Amino acid sequence: MTIATEWKETAVGSLASVCRGASPRPIASSRWFDTSSNVRWVRIADVNRSNGRTLQTTTQALSSDGIARSRYLEAGTLIMSIAATVGIPVITGIPTCIHDGFVALENLKVDQRFLLYLLKSSEGRLRESGQSGSQMNVNTDIVKGLHVRIPVDRREQERIAAALWDIDDLITTLERLIAKKQAIKQGMMQQLLTGRTRLPGFSHEWVDITLGDHVSYIKTVALSRAQLDGNSPLKYLHYGDIHTRSSVMLNAASEDMPRVSKKLARGAGLLQQGDLVFADASEDPAGVGKSVEIVDIPDAGIVPGLHTIAARFDKEILADGFKAYLQFIPAFRDQLLRLAAGTKVLATTRSYISSVSLSVPEIAEQKAIAKVLFDTDREIEALRIRHAKARNIKTGMMQQLLTGRTRLPVEATA
Structure with missing residues (x-):
């Protein structure tokens, strides 16, 4: 293993083709939409509902007429919001069309997942560059001109992206575990606090x-x-x-x-x-x-x-x-x-x-019910603590890895 030694200053426009989306007009017309279509229509609400990395679903789909008047993108395209909620990137997991509140970043000269995280870390700078009006927005020139610093060795880009992707996987797993435990607790409360289900050893009337x-x-x-x-x-x-x-x-x-x-x-x-x-x-x-x-x-x-x-x-x-x-x-x-x-x-x-x-119920059964619920609460709280720590670790990793302050080793070239 060796450590790449060179990082370089560049701009997003040198790393990708930045193309703005397009919207059929008038947007409210039902002519542009078709619920049976496989080509989805991306709204900022869909991006906010995603896991922050891959967009797998949207609430609307476009008809053939709508597709012709928008910007069609194959699955696996990196997009970013440039209006209202500015600077939110995500990779499409499905065929989509984007309106003019998004840009697509294609023909990449950098690892895609590395660029995803680099854009996430640049959200504040993009918003500072935004034009205020009825809503915040940035144009394609601002996106293209965004200065960034990247490792020259693509292998280092990939390792940084993989490390951040892994911590995101952990965060997602913990979120699912918390949601599952909370659902279990909700069901337990509905049963135990109403007497529909009794704990072993208790049969007295409430x-x-x-x-x-x-x-x-x-x-x-x-x-x-x-x-x-x-x-x-x-x-x-x-x-x-x-x-x-x-x-x-x-x-x-x-x-x-x-x-x-x-x-x-x-x-x-x-x-x-x-x-x-x-x-x-x-x-x-x-x-x-x-x-x-x-x-x-x-x-x-x-x-x-x-x-x-x-x-x-x-x-x-x-x-x-x-x-x-x-x-x-x-x-x-x-x-x-x-x-x-x-x-x-x-x-x-x-x-x-x-x-x-x-x-x-009688006091003894109350105490038994409370113990079961409290033990579940402790498990949920332990998961929340792990989740908070993982998020803090991710923040630290992004601050260190995306700036070159901390370097990851890469495989030496034979």
Whole structure:
């Protein structure tokens, strides 16, 4: 193995023929489209829905008349958006036509996949060169004139592209695993939280309860983020921090959180382990009833903050751990949604929560259900961590490999 020593400055126009797409007019005419056609019509939404490397499907296809008035491309062509969302490249995996919001890069004098990643890394520079108007766009001259630096040895280009393609494969695999695990968890919740499926060893009848008979509420303090004090040891739970979480559990002792001075938090109640804290409003129905269960508290304490409802349930009725999944019980969500309907911002209130009636299993079964769901959540979180690390590794690889700061060895010529 040896390391190629030479990189050169060049421009995209020296590496490829850059040809703009074309659009049949008027574009809304049904004459140009045919759902049975094998030649697909590429829109930026199709590119955004792709895996970022290969475009395998689009929502529309062109008729023979539409094809004649657009720019036809064979499968395996590198294209890039130059209007609206500028600088998004992808390789077509199917025969396509592109409109004038795209360019095709053909007759390549560089490895195609290497150029794909090189264009991805140049997206910011392309946008800076764009012409502002009703929407951002660049022309073919700007694309042709984009300065880039490439290794002269094509084998090094190929190895760089292969390394980046491999990390993208890993990222895609992890995304699929996360989606699969989430679907499995969703099915488990639908079965276990309704009693349709019982865990081994449990057969007692579920009991009907009204939450208001078993809950008390902790006083909150309404403060904006501007009023928070990062130097205070007292932690503060804001409704936005509930909405943005993927985990239904909150270890307030170990997680980094906003802080508030004891003076401003005067009068607020301190949260305890097992308390369930709801965000009290959401513009999205999926956010209604969103909550986190406190699993550990810091020495200095934690207070519930702006737009939260802090609930403390009888532990003889709702077990620690199980409460975190209350938000996914269909009867609970359906009742809160029905009460919240008809407003622009969907509200969750103390009275709404208290009015909810539902069936729950005995405490031992609640704990068993919670363990199964929590174990699944931990698996998903572990995959998310791996996914985030892989994305960070890819970012670092692109910064190093596409600039020549880090070199990959190539096979020596015999």
